[in-house]
Amino acid sequence: MEVRYTNTRDASETVSASRAILNGLAGGGGLYVPTVIPKLDISVEDLSKMSYREIAYEVMRRFLTDFTEEELKTCIERAYDSKFDTRKIAPLVKADGAYYLELFHGATIAFKDMALSILPHLLITAARKNHVKNDIVILTATSGDTGKAALAGFADVEGTKIIVFYPKNGVSPIQEKQMVTQKGENTLVVGIHGNFDQAQTGVKQMFSDPDLKKDLDAAGYQFSSANSINIGRLVPQIVYYAYACAQLYANGETGADEKINVVVPTGNFGNILAAFYAKNMGLPIERLICASNKNKVLYDFFSTGVYDRNREFMLTSSPSMDILISSNLERLIYRIAGEDAGANAALMRQLASSGRYEITPRMREQLDVFYGNYADEDETAAEIRRLYQDAGYVIDTHTAVASAVYQKYLAETGDTLKTVIASTASPFKFTRSVMNAIDEQYDVMSDFELVDALSFLAKVKVPRAIEEIREARVLHDTECETDEMESVVRDFLGIG
Numbered sequence: 001m002e003v004r005y006t007n008t009r010d011a012s013e014t015v016s017a018s019r020a021i022l023n024g025l026a027g028g029g030g031l032y033v034p035t036v037i038p039k040l041d042i043s044v045e046d047l048s049k050m051s052y053r054e055i056a057y058e059v060m061r062r063f064l065t066d067f068t069e070e071e072l073k074t075c076i077e078r079a080y081d082s083k084f085d086t087r088k089i090a091p092l093v094k095a096d097g098a099y100y101l102e103l104f105h106g107a108t109i110a111f112k113d114m115a116l117s118i119l120p121h122l123l124i125t126a127a128r129k130n131h132v133k134n135d136i137v138i139l140t141a142t143s144g145d146t147g148k149a150a151l152a153g154f155a156d157v158e159g160t161k162i163i164v165f166y167p168k169n170g171v172s173p174i175q176e177k178q179m180v181t182q183k184g185e186n187t188l189v190v191g192i193h194g195n196f197d198q199a200q201t202g203v204k205q206m207f208s209d210p211d212l213k214k215d216l217d218a219a220g221y222q223f224s225s226a227n228s229i230n231i232g233r234l235v236p237q238i239v240y241y242a243y244a245c246a247q248l249y250a251n252g253e254t255g256a257d258e259k260i261n262v263v264v265p266t267g268n269f270g271n272i273l274a275a276f277y278a279k280n281m282g283l284p285i286e287r288l289i290c291a292s293n294k295n296k297v298l299y300d301f302f303s304t305g306v307y308d309r310n311r312e313f314m315l316t317s318s319p320s321m322d323i324l325i326s327s328n329l330e331r332l333i334y335r336i337a338g339e340d341a342g343a344n345a346a347l348m349r350q351l352a353s354s355g356r357y358e359i360t361p362r363m364r365e366q367l368d369v370f371y372g373n374y375a376d377e378d379e380t381a382a383e384i385r386r387l388y389q390d391a392g393y394v395i396d397t398h399t400a401v402a403s404a405v406y407q408k409y410l411a412e413t414g415d416t417l418k419t420v421i422a423s424t425a426s427p428f429k430f431t432r433s434v435m436n437a438i439d440e441q442y443d444v445m446s447d448f449e450l451v452d453a454l455s456f457l458a459k460v461k462v463p464r465a466i467e468e469i470r471e472a473r474v475l476h477d478t479e480c481e482t483d484e485m486e487s488v489v490r491d492f493l494g495i496g
């Protein structure tokens with residue numbers, strides 16, 4: 001059965017999976033959603049005998065139905081290989097009664113690697129299937145993390161180039177070092193003399209510039225984006241929830257058909273939406289617990305039915321969750337609106353014009369599989385300390401938000417179902433916040449002293465991604481003014 005992808009804001013647009021991946025965003029600002037969620041008609045017992053790659057194939061082939069078996073298997077093999085520092089790809093670690101699904105064993109030690117290591121291969125395959133002869137040029141503005149994960153994913157992938165713009169004085173020294181040491185002939189990293197918004201505006205302008213598009217095409221190039229709303233990032237994220245169910249069963253932690261809960265530290269709502277799709281495929285998932293930091297728009301939404309971004313934006317120790325507009329929530333809204341593109345589009349127009357919308361009681365009824373809560377900065381730090389003291393297990397700040405919210409959920413409900421917590425970053429990525437949470441005396445140490453201290457405390461080897469930036473050579477030193485971004489792109493691609 002073919003799965004097609006339709007526009008959340010325009011029912012007349014329906015495309016194949018490969019087209020949806022190639023286009024990224026649907027027309028009129030809408031997102032692509034599968035017209036049906038396919039069933040995963042394989043028992044957890046059978047899944048428990050499969051490798052990560054095998055489960056990836058079984059999940060993804062049900063969504064990306066216009067990819068051949070060979071195409072999909074090749075993409076999977078190229079993505080989930082020795083870039084990951086464990087053959088399990090996403091190991092499940094039991095600590096203090098919960099199960100932490102470690103999604104941070106890829107190139108940049110955070111969960112974006114799970115999808116960004118396969119997206120380039122899906123994109124190139126999609127281009128060839130749709131008779132696109134041009135090379136694909138990925139253009140990205142980054143405030144830090146996504147840029148590096150995209151660079152690592154696209155580096156040396158034939159038929160692609162990737163150009164990343166970051167605010168020269170607006171990312172952390174470690175983030176900058178990670179990007180400017182990126183290898184790969186097809187990569188370019190540029191520090192702009194401006195802030196993140198200016199980088200993003202510059203990138204958007206280039207995407208919509210018809211003259212640039214014409215010149216690119218003449219030279220055999222076209223732009224594409226590695227945005228988190230691409231269906232090619234969402235589908236690979238469903239895989240690890242199936243893998244978590246399989247591992248629980250394989251380890252004798254759950255019986256056949258035993259339901260579990262899932263807790264996800266949430267920002268743009270991509271990761272938890274993947275868990276929702278996993279549940280709808282038929283996996284034994286009961287509750288979806290949505291964890292926010294102080295930017296608790298989603299908690300308020302789940303408790304009141306009102307989504308309201310009109311509030312102060314707060315910087316926290318879990319920066320990847322500092323988000324006031326969770327783009328992927330639109331896919332859930334579309335669904336609970338009865339897959340009514342008109343109704344969804346009306347709500348999204350309200351969001352754009354007034355920053356808020358309210359869903360109907362009938363829509364709200366369908367949200368009871370979700371539970372939302374949040375953790376503030378003190379609660380997050382306390383959770384890191386508690387888990388270290390009770391179980392000797394060290395988690396990062398994002399995972400700690402999820403873990404703290406799970407403790408609140410337990411206290412409120414007494415629910416005894418086994419629970420998987422999505423662990424979205426290595427503690428080595430946020431070493432200072434993590435070590436300060438354990439003991440404030442660590443604050444006097446330098447960044448790399450902290451890395452070694454963490455390795456000692458957690459009894460975990462320093463990840464390769466961190467060792468590499470200790471010594472790596474700077475390979476990118478391009479800087480430019482905000483109005484020079486286009487000429488930098490033209491130079492790199494050799495077009496006048």
Ligand SMILES: *Cc1c(COP(=O)(O)O)cnc(C)c1O
Binds near residue numbers: 110398
């Ligand atoms: C991106 C990110 C998140 C949020 O994931 P969404 O899919 O945007 O909800 C959480 N934690 C970390 C470490 C991330 O990088």
